[in-house]
Amino acid sequence: MRPIVLIKKRDTPxxxxxxxxxxxxxxxxxxxxxxxxxxxxxVLEESYENLVDQPRGRxxxxxxxxxxxxxxxxxxxxxxxxxxxxxxxxxxxxxxxLVESETLEKEDAIKVQNGLLKEITARYAxxxxxxxxxxxxxxxxxxxTMGFARLLNTAxxxxxxxxxxxQLDLDDKIDITGHPNELRKLARQGTIVMVPTHFSNLDSxxxxxxxxxxxxPPFIYGAGLNLWNLKIFxxxxxxxxxxxxxxxxxxxxxxxxxxxxxxxxxxxxCHSLFFPGGxxxxxxxxxxxxxxxxxxxxxxAQRQIYQSETTEEGKKLFIVPVTINYHFVxxxxxxxxxxxxxxxxxxxxxxxDEFTTSFKISKFLMKFFTRGSGxxxxxxxxxDVLGNYVDENGSSIDKQGQIIDPRDYFKTDGIITEDxxxxxxxxxILGKKLVKEFHKNNRVFSSHLLAxxxxxxxxxxxxxxxxxxxxxxxxxxSIISYxxxxxxxxxxxxxxxxxxxxGEVGFASHLTEDIDVIIQHGLKNLGMYHAQPPLAKLKSKxxxxxxxxxxxxxxxxxxxxxxxxxxx
Amino acid sequence: MIGVVGAGSFxxxxxxxxAEKSEVLLYVRDPEKAQSIIKNRVSSNQKLSDKITVTIDIxxxxxxxxxxxxxxxxxxxxxxxxxxxxFLKPYHMLIHGTKGLDINSSIxxxxxxxxxxxxxxxxxxxxxxxxxVVRVGCLAGPNLASEIDxxxxxxTVVASAFEEVIDTGQKLLKNDRFLVYGSSDLIGIxxxxxxxxxxxxxxxxxxxxxxGENAKALLISRxxxxxxxxxxVLGGNINAFLGLAGVGDLVATCTSNLSRNYTVGYRLAQGxxxxxxxxxxxEVAEGVxxxxxxxxxxxTYKIRVPITESLYKILRGDMTVDESHQYFMKFPxxxxxxxx
Numbered sequence: 034m035r036p037i038v039l040i041k042k043r044d045t046p047x048x049x050x051x052x053x054x055x056x057x058x059x060x061x062x063x064x065x066x067x068x069x070x071x072x073x074x075x076v077l078e079e080s081y082e083n084l085v086d087q088p089r090g091r092x093x094x095x096x097x098x099x100x101x102x103x104x105x106x107x108x109x110x111x112x113x114x115x116x117x118x119x120x121x122x123x124x125x126x127x128x129x130x131l132v133e134s135e136t137l138e139k140e141d142a143i144k145v146q147n148g149l150l151k152e153i154t155a156r157y158a159x160x161x162x163x164x165x166x167x168x169x170x171x172x173x174x175x176x177x178t179m180g181f182a183r184l185l186n187t188a189x190x191x192x193x194x195x196x197x198x199x200q201l202d203l204d205d206k207i208d209i210t211g212h213p214n215e216l217r218k219l220a221r222q223g224t225i226v227m228v229p230t231h232f233s234n235l236d237s238x239x240x241x242x243x244x245x246x247x248x249x250p251p252f253i254y255g256a257g258l259n260l261w262n263l264k265i266f267x268x269x270x271x272x273x274x275x276x277x278x279x280x281x282x283x284x285x286x287x288x289x290x291x292x293x294x295x296x297x298x299x300x301x302x303c304h305s306l307f308f309p310g311g312x313x314x315x316x317x318x319x320x321x322x323x324x325x326x327x328x329x330x331x332x333x334a335q336r337q338i339y340q341s342e343t344t345e346e347g348k349k350l351f352i353v354p355v356t357i358n359y360h361f362v363x364x365x366x367x368x369x370x371x372x373x374x375x376x377x378x379x380x381x382x383x384x385x386d387e388f389t390t391s392f393k394i395s396k397f398l399m400k401f402f403t404r405g406s407g408x409x410x411x412x413x414x415x416x417d418v419l420g421n422y423v424d425e426n427g428s429s430i431d432k433q434g435q436i437i438d439p440r441d442y443f444k445t446d447g448i449i450t451e452d453x454x455x456x457x458x459x460x461x462i463l464g465k466k467l468v469k470e471f472h473k474n475n476r477v478f479s480s481h482l483l484a485x486x487x488x489x490x491x492x493x494x495x496x497x498x499x500x501x502x503x504x505x506x507x508x509x510x511s512i513i514s515y516x517x518x519x520x521x522x523x524x525x526x527x528x529x530x531x532x533x534x535x536g537e538v539g540f541a542s543h544l545t546e547d548i549d550v551i552i553q554h555g556l557k558n559l560g561m562y563h564a565q566p567p568l569a570k571l572k573s574k575x576x577x578x579x580x581x582x583x584x585x586x587x588x589x590x591x592x593x594x595x596x597x598x599x600x601x
Numbered sequence: 602m603i604g605v606v607g608a609g610s611f612x613x614x615x616x617x618x619x620a621e622k623s624e625v626l627l628y629v630r631d632p633e634k635a636q637s638i639i640k641n642r643v644s645s646n647q648k649l650s651d652k653i654t655v656t657i658d659i660x661x662x663x664x665x666x667x668x669x670x671x672x673x674x675x676x677x678x679x680x681x682x683x684x685x686x687x688f689l690k691p692y693h694m695l696i697h698g699t700k701g702l703d704i705n706s707s708i709x710x711x712x713x714x715x716x717x718x719x720x721x722x723x724x725x726x727x728x729x730x731x732x733x734v735v736r737v738g739c740l741a742g743p744n745l746a747s748e749i750d751x752x753x754x755x756x757t758v759v760a761s762a763f764e765e766v767i768d769t770g771q772k773l774l775k776n777d778r779f780l781v782y783g784s785s786d787l788i789g790i791x792x793x794x795x796x797x798x799x800x801x802x803x804x805x806x807x808x809x810x811x812x813g814e815n816a817k818a819l820l821i822s823r824x825x826x827x828x829x830x831x832x833x834v835l836g837g838n839i840n841a842f843l844g845l846a847g848v849g850d851l852v853a854t855c856t857s858n859l860s861r862n863y864t865v866g867y868r869l870a871q872g873x874x875x876x877x878x879x880x881x882x883x884e885v886a887e888g889v890x891x892x893x894x895x896x897x898x899x900x901t902y903k904i905r906v907p908i909t910e911s912l913y914k915i916l917r918g919d920m921t922v923d924e925s926h927q928y929f930m931k932f933p934x935x936x937x938x939x940x941x
Contacts, residue, residue, distance in 0.1 A: 447667075458735075
């Protein structure tokens with residue numbers, strides 16, 4: 034079957050952005066990779082110092098014991114292909130030395146333990162930094178400038194769908210809106226921290242493409258180590274400056290090293306990318322409570338820059354929220370299952386397991402790029418590390434429209450000071466602001482509007498049922514009359530328009546005023562490539578819900594705007 | 602130099618406390634009042650410390666002081682913040698001592714969208730809304746100004762999400778007869794100070810009628826429960842209410858005739874009406890406005906607030922104090938404590 038593509042090729046050619054830095058040698062990420070050894074050493078030194086300085090309610094010995102124990106458990110219970118061969122030996126060796134140290138005099142024991150801490154930190158720092166090869170950078174740059182589309186074209190040729198004609202270019206499928214020019218300007222003046230919403234494994238690839246499309250130098254980002262398991266991803270990520278982030282390792286030594294890595298990179302001017310949700314949004318909702326770990330490194334790096342400057346020449350960090358919207362998230366079936374299992378515990382049981390098995394991401398990519406599905410990327414307004422908007426010169430603007438100096442946030446009695454607790458609060462302020470921006474920059478897709486309305490209609494019809502019973506409704510209960518749907522879509526649409534007027538949400542360019550068209554478009558695009566799309570149209574024109582879980586997933590995209598009250 | 606904004610009785614008392622250790626700049630809005638304070642060195646019946654300088658220049662207080670204590674009636678608070686905002690910088694620290702609520706008038710109140718938490722702001726929220734200052738805190742506790750002036754022993758709570766704000770508050774206020782506790786629950790502590798004023802009016806009414814100490818103790822303990830129920834709706838947690846700023850302040854304001862809110866209740870019970878009382882009082886009794894706001898909130902959230910509700914009726918003249926105590930004796934309070 035040929036995929037239905039509703040987004041037509043552009044009549045007018047898309048704007049082409051020139052690279053803002055022509056000479057790739059001036060890219061901070063190139064500089065950093067050239068001096069990889071120095072960089073890793075710096076990470077080691079700073080994280081070691083932080084670890085020794087900060088009391089964490091445990092002795093160093095206990096800390097080391099715990100870390101070693103957890104690491105050995107990880108190796109045993111959850112080994113991955115990317116893990117180094119000597120993993121077990123390394124930790125075993127640490128354990129042996131740790132036990133031996135206990136027979137020594139106290140002073141000597143501490144010396145040995147400090148040495149072990151250094152050894153572990155060094156290993157982590159080296160692992161996180163990945164293996165950039167300066168020599169291959171030219172090649173890599175070529176790939177980046179050639180663009181992803183080309184890379185993926187190669188993949189296409191081998192793919193089973195490569196015979197399909199009428200393939201669209203990536204440019205035509207992706208709609209970039211918001212403030213791309215502002216982003217380019219800010220990237221020249223300071224260091225960008227891009228913070229996108231996270232719904233799909235595709236996001237990092239997509240953002241990578243957006244970055245090169247906008248002519249920005251490569252960003253570094255922490256990508257889950259699990260992605261390195263796949264060759265195609267590993268190849269790609271090693272080239273664009275990804276560093277490794279291992280979610281299995283949750284010990285304080287690892288986390289400190291990771292944070293230090295990110296802080297130093299930002300301090301040195303490497304544009305960075307954080308997925309603040311930490312992981313893909315399993316429920317399909319826009320992140321509400323952000324995981325703030327790495328985001329905090331932006332605040333810390335900014336303070337360190339200000340602390341070390343002699344005159345006020347220190348580079349500024351700019352936080353740029355990015356909202357990504359898809360009609361279709363391939364991982365949706367397994368993700369929403371995960372989410373429901375997690376939330377519902379024993380109340381939820383999986384009736385049909387076919388989608389919970391993992392599938393190859395590469396296959397997913399192929400599927401995605403060879404078939405059409407609209408994507409919109411909204412580049413948000415730039416902000417400082419406290420979440421104040423910045424103007425085009427990068428100056429922070431407060432609520433009254435006055436220019437403020439972010440240095441003042443870090444000052445006590447006129448001097449810039451380090452205060453971890455204060456910065457934690459700032460992190461929280463920034464997190465809240467980002468969530469707000471995500472909602473504002475979100476763009477309503479026909480498919481999301483349709484899914485939201487249909488799910489809420491069913492919810493209203495079965496008011497007494499909780500979410501889990503609702504998801505298991507029988508077939509005859511899941512038919513919605515077209516007229517009814519039309520009326521409700523209209524109500525939701527009108528309310529969304531009010532929200533749009535006040536700037537609380539955006540509309541996708543395909544969202545017309547004609548409700549019939551919205552419904553048609555939504556039906557065609559809503560989760561279009563799932564084995565079982567959430568909604569189907571019956572001969573009678575009425576709508577049947579085929580997959581309640583998926584409907585719930587896509588419906589979640591419009592949760593958080595108070596639209597639920599329209600169904601009371 | 603430390604700034605105190607507002608020279609009411611509490612503001613003056615705090616200015617004098619701080620002046621024991623630091624130079625203080627005291628902002629007085631009314632030039633005439635400022636003149637008289639400068640001339641007599643007396644503010645709100647309290648003698649002013651030599652280390653206090655009086656100013657009517659709002660810019661001066663913001664530029665000379667890094668730490669400010671705004672202590673003005675809640676009705677003037679937002680306006681003051683908008684006046685102060687152009688001169689405030691993110692390095693400023695604001696620790697307020699105002700025990701009232703504010704309604705953000707930019708959000709419409711309609712039948713479909715009745716008064717809710719979305720409209721109501723605590724003073725710290727007003728600061729965050731109107732200025733670029735983030736390091737915000739509040740002062741609350743049993744702190745009757747005239748007793749502080751007499752240098753009687755007392756204690757207060759400084760609440761803020763920022764440890765450095767708490768530390769600064771402690772450093773500035775603490776001395777050998779004034780203890781300063783810290784709390785990270787800013788909203789909870791603010792609500793304690795705000796909500797206790799309702800109960801204080803009730804306690805005054807009981808005294809004004811001469812109903813005795815048993816009745817007053819009944820009101821105070823039930824009042825405490827009511828405060829907690831309202832506090833929860835507004836986003837405070839129980840712990841704050843059980844501390845110095847909660848039960849501590851409640852007991853002090855409900856048993857002392859030095860409290861303004863208590864006086865309002867007392868005079869109501871004596872047969873005066875609200876208009877007469879307000880006109881003859883020098884300073885605002887915050888409790889009156891708080892009762893109106895909380896009554897509307899309770900309607901929206903459908904929570905039972907019998908004390909607030911009867912006081913609301915009494916203030917409007919729809920119920921007499923006598924009728925209210927009959928109403929209370931018949932009120933079906935079932936479980937005594939249901940919030941822990």
